[in-house]
Amino acid sequence: MKQFLLLCAIILISCNQKKEEKHEANPEPQTTSEGQYTHNGISYNIIEDPLKEAYFGEQHLHTAASMDAFIAGTRLTPADAYRFAQGAEVMINGKPHTINRPLDWAAVTDHAEFLGEAYTLMNPGTPGYDSEAAKSMREAPDLVTALTVYKKYVLDALAGGNAHPDFWQGYEAVKSQWKKNIEATEDNYKPGKFTTIHAYEWSSAPNTANLHRNVFFRDTNLPDMPFSANEGASPQELWDWMKIQEANGVKVFCNPHNSNESKGMLFPEVAMNNKPIDETYAKTRQHFERNLEMMQTKGNSEVVPQFWPNDEFADFENAVSLQKYNGRVFEKHNFVRYGLTRGVKYHEELGVNPFKYGFVGGTDSHNAAMSNVEEFNYVGHHGMADQTALDRSRNEQDGEMYNRDMNPGGLTGVWATSNTREAIWDGMHNRESFATSGPRIKVRFFAGNGYSPSYSSYEDMVKDGYAKGVPMGQNYEGSESPDFLVWAVKDPIGPNLDRIQIIKGWVENGEMKDKIYNVAASDDRLKADGTVTPIDAPVNLKTGEFNREKGDPELMAVWKDPEFNLSQNAYYYVRVIQLPTGRYNLFDEIRNPDVKYPDDTQKTIQERAWASPIWIEPKK
Amino acid sequence: MKNILKEPLVHFLLLGFLIFGYYYLKNKDTKLEDNSIIIDNTEYDYLLNLWKNQWQREPNEQEIKAFLDQYLRQEVFYKEALAMNLDHNDIIVKRRLSQKMEAVSNDLSAMIQPPTDEELKAFYNKNKDLFKLPPAYTFHQVLFLNDENNLDNTIKEVKDNLNKGLEIPKDRKTKLSIPNVWTSKEATDIYKTFGDYFTSVLDSLPQKKWVGPIPSGFGQHLVYLSKKELSQIANFKDIKPYIEKEYQYQTELEMQNKVFEDLMKKYQIKLTSDKIPSDIKKSYQN
Numbered sequence: 001m002k003q004f005l006l007l008c009a010i011i012l013i014s015c016n017q018k019k020e021e022k023h024e025a026n027p028e029p030q031t032t033s034e035g036q037y038t039h040n041g042i043s044y045n046i047i048e049d050p051l052k053e054a055y056f057g058e059q060h061l062h063t064a065a066s067m068d069a070f071i072a073g074t075r076l077t078p079a080d081a082y083r084f085a086q087g088a089e090v091m092i093n094g095k096p097h098t099i100n101r102p103l104d105w106a107a108v109t110d111h112a113e114f115l116g117e118a119y120t121l122m123n124p125g126t127p128g129y130d131s132e133a134a135k136s137m138r139e140a141p142d143l144v145t146a147l148t149v150y151k152k153y154v155l156d157a158l159a160g161g162n163a164h165p166d167f168w169q170g171y172e173a174v175k176s177q178w179k180k181n182i183e184a185t186e187d188n189y190k191p192g193k194f195t196t197i198h199a200y201e202w203s204s205a206p207n208t209a210n211l212h213r214n215v216f217f218r219d220t221n222l223p224d225m226p227f228s229a230n231e232g233a234s235p236q237e238l239w240d241w242m243k244i245q246e247a248n249g250v251k252v253f254c255n256p257h258n259s260n261e262s263k264g265m266l267f268p269e270v271a272m273n274n275k276p277i278d279e280t281y282a283k284t285r286q287h288f289e290r291n292l293e294m295m296q297t298k299g300n301s302e303v304v305p306q307f308w309p310n311d312e313f314a315d316f317e318n319a320v321s322l323q324k325y326n327g328r329v330f331e332k333h334n335f336v337r338y339g340l341t342r343g344v345k346y347h348e349e350l351g352v353n354p355f356k357y358g359f360v361g362g363t364d365s366h367n368a369a370m371s372n373v374e375e376f377n378y379v380g381h382h383g384m385a386d387q388t389a390l391d392r393s394r395n396e397q398d399g400e401m402y403n404r405d406m407n408p409g410g411l412t413g414v415w416a417t418s419n420t421r422e423a424i425w426d427g428m429h430n431r432e433s434f435a436t437s438g439p440r441i442k443v444r445f446f447a448g449n450g451y452s453p454s455y456s457s458y459e460d461m462v463k464d465g466y467a468k469g470v471p472m473g474q475n476y477e478g479s480e481s482p483d484f485l486v487w488a489v490k491d492p493i494g495p496n497l498d499r500i501q502i503i504k505g506w507v508e509n510g511e512m513k514d515k516i517y518n519v520a521a522s523d524d525r526l527k528a529d530g531t532v533t534p535i536d537a538p539v540n541l542k543t544g545e546f547n548r549e550k551g552d553p554e555l556m557a558v559w560k561d562p563e564f565n566l567s568q569n570a571y572y573y574v575r576v577i578q579l580p581t582g583r584y585n586l587f588d589e590i591r592n593p594d595v596k597y598p599d600d601t602q603k604t605i606q607e608r609a610w611a612s613p614i615w616i617e618p619k620k
Numbered sequence: 621m622k623n624i625l626k627e628p629l630v631h632f633l634l635l636g637f638l639i640f641g642y643y644y645l646k647n648k649d650t651k652l653e654d655n656s657i658i659i660d661n662t663e664y665d666y667l668l669n670l671w672k673n674q675w676q677r678e679p680n681e682q683e684i685k686a687f688l689d690q691y692l693r694q695e696v697f698y699k700e701a702l703a704m705n706l707d708h709n710d711i712i713v714k715r716r717l718s719q720k721m722e723a724v725s726n727d728l729s730a731m732i733q734p735p736t737d738e739e740l741k742a743f744y745n746k747n748k749d750l751f752k753l754p755p756a757y758t759f760h761q762v763l764f765l766n767d768e769n770n771l772d773n774t775i776k777e778v779k780d781n782l783n784k785g786l787e788i789p790k791d792r793k794t795k796l797s798i799p800n801v802w803t804s805k806e807a808t809d810i811y812k813t814f815g816d817y818f819t820s821v822l823d824s825l826p827q828k829k830w831v832g833p834i835p836s837g838f839g840q841h842l843v844y845l846s847k848k849e850l851s852q853i854a855n856f857k858d859i860k861p862y863i864e865k866e867y868q869y870q871t872e873l874e875m876q877n878k879v880f881e882d883l884m885k886k887y888q889i890k891l892t893s894d895k896i897p898s899d900i901k902k903s904y905q906n
Binding site for chain 2: 102127128131169170442459489491492494553
């Protein structure tokens with residue numbers, strides 16, 4: 001607690017004091033400058049960098065204000081979650097826990113569907129507080145009881161057509177909790193130092209197909225109440241509501257997640273009203289939906305080996321056991337690469353791409369533990385279900401998958417001119433964002449004409465990147481084959497990089513295709529034919545330490561597509577692969593000699609980053 | 621007198637008196653029959669106000685029905701439970717009652733007047749540790765990658781040149797995107813980019829001189845430490861709103877403890893179990 005208070009004091013001070021730049025040694029011009037920023041009538045001096053900096057944060061997180069998290073034992077509030085994100089110690093499942101590296105920004109995305117119940121559950125004296133259902137939710141002493149309670153009051157109520165357990169007090173209760181979330185988000189905003197974004201989750205799952213979307217607001221012009229799946233379970237109803245918000249001046253977008261659990265419904269051929277996807281649908285969807293959550297605790301949604309057998313890195317945090325539950329069997333339609341390719345095919349058919357998404361990563365933690373993504377620092381994400389190494393090694397996550405198939409989750413990097421709410425929101429809205437599987441790898445990606453094969457400085461490279469082309473998230477509009485400029489730097493506390501790949505998806509004579517190109521590899525391993533000599537950088541399985549000698553800390557390339565065709569609808573995105581590190585189960589086993597994960601659990605992984613695509617959209 | 625008014629126990633007793641007084645008056649005219657539950661005007665107004673306080677508006681008919689239902693349900697079960705002596709030594713009842721008592725003492729903090737400037741200053745002076753800033757560092761760094769050719773000689777050469785006042789070589793400016801100049805940065809920020817080893821040695825480096833190499837996750841760094849701002853107490857003026865929040869929080873904590881301690885004095889604590897470690901036993905002896 002003391003640490004946290006200290007931190008607050010520092011933040012307050014750093015906001016109030018104007019720092020003077022002193023060049024005592026070898027003076028040189030700075031590209032960054034100090035600017036004035038005003039929020040709620042208070043003025044702040046903040047650093048602005050026209051070349052943009054990568055700010056790392058969380059965009060998918062549940063607290064006790066999500067009723068499922070509450071039942072599982074979480075009592076941390078949105079305010080607690082923001083404190084955790086800034087480095088304060090909190091109690092997770094009764095044990096003190098701290099994030100390894102504080103975040104630059106964060107958003108709490110509690111389920112809108114049960115906000116009202118959460119308010120009643122957490123506020124003594126409110127009507128319904130002492131109801132039987134509320135009491136049993138609050139007092140569930142163990143996992144089995146919690147699950148029984150969850151089934152009895154939530155799942156059975158849903159199945160019986162009741163959106164709410166009996167102690168729900170109506171929309172005033174929903175508004176009360178939404179207001180509390182808003183207050184916590186405002187209280188923790190420290191412009192220039194730590195950004196918070198007003199947000200919530202719309203959790204529609206028709207026939208258990210996961211169509212969830214997280215909804216993000218740019219400023220404090222906010223609705224009285226979020227729109228939940230209870231008010232409308234189809235994405236079109238959500239967009240209709242967003243349209244009304246826009247008419248009121250609210251700036252809002254949403255990001256879908258867990259396409260891997262979508263039963264083919266996230267990237268569909270027909271809308272939920274059974275009408276084929278048309279131009280209006282596509283336009284509306286592209287307007288409101290800006291990023292896909294590439295990875296989170298319930299799996300990596302990029303690709304799976306069974307449909308992409310030629311992708312040697314496809315076997316990564318696929319959460320395969322989720323197929324055993326709810327009939328969420330893998331099909332090609334469920335994965336991000338399919339969605340992107342189907343999107344460019346829709347562009348060919350309709351003139352608009354409904355699936356024009358950038359990438360973000362999140363945890364979806366139900367412990368209020370913002371971006372607790374480091375494998376060596378993982379303490380589970382689902383209350384009592386996965387709180388100990390033993391629980392993680394043998395329990396299932398009820399109705400979802402095995403705990404050992406879950407992972408600590410992903411992270412989002414946003415390229416922004418400053419660490420302010422508007423700049424971070426704009427960065428995500430413009431899709432100048434990237435996802436990582438947890439590490440703080442930074443990746444830049446440009447398409448343009450006339451890039452140099454190498455630059456004498458990082459700044460020259462970035463300036464040229466913007467001056468002669470477009471960054472990730474945009475359309476390349478040139479009339480000749482583009483140069484793709486790609487650059488990545490390692491996580492300072494992780495191993496070196498293995499390689500950078502560019503993944504291309506396109507439509508050729510009506511057929512959807514995709515292909516992976518290796519464009520840079522560490523230790524000069526990229527061969528003329530585009531293949532890469534394997535690298536042996538083993539993890540020490542006794543200590544969990546990764547190899548520190550192999551690979552390179554930075555990779556950069558300017559690449560041209562040998563089969564570029566300006567008249568083809570296409571996209572290009574980037575995947576950066578890191579050298580191997582220990583997975584959390586390895587650290588669990590090292591620290592708890594009695595715990596043994598089943599043999600099919602991978603002990604090491606190759607973490608990665610994904611930069612948002614650049615599109616080629618030929619004019620008809 | 622002023623001191624007595626400030627005494628938490630006095631607040632507590634006063635509040636208790638009000639609560640019991642309310643119930644006394646409320647029940648005075650009601651002939652209590654064990655198997656009847658009466659909702660008279662007083663009771664109804666009480667429930668209505670409870671509802672209105674919570675929702676800040678008038679309830680509609682459905683909502684009135686709902687809170688009456690809820691009250692009756694609770695009352696019926698409550699009376700039955702009392703009749704069956706279920707309250708006696710029940711752990712849940714104990715917990716709820718003690719929580720209720722604590723909640724009453726928490727409410728006392730709502731009675732605290734906002735502090736005056738003097739009180740705030742006194743609090744600040746008394747608790748300076750709470751407002752201490754961690755040390756901050758201002759430094760320049762130049763990065764060399766571990767696999768560069770002739771690494772040791774290059775580092776030495778660049779270090780000599782820098783110490784002669786030459787500029788940072790162009791190809792080492794913002795190398796790997798890491799800024800060369802770091803101004804008044806705290807350890808947690810430095811750790812995010814340079815990792816723990818670099819951060820831990822920074823404090824012991826000589827100042828105003830290029831030194832190194834110092835390793836990080838990226839490679840080897842030459843470092844020119846130009847300023848160390850020692851841990852210092854933040855200026856009262858600059859963080860006044862923060863001190864106010866802190867004052868409120870700490871006073872609340874203090875008051876909760878005070879009430880607990882005062883109440884404890886009313887009881888003689890006898891730890892007769894021989895299984896309690898003796899050190900712990902001692903701590904309960906006044």
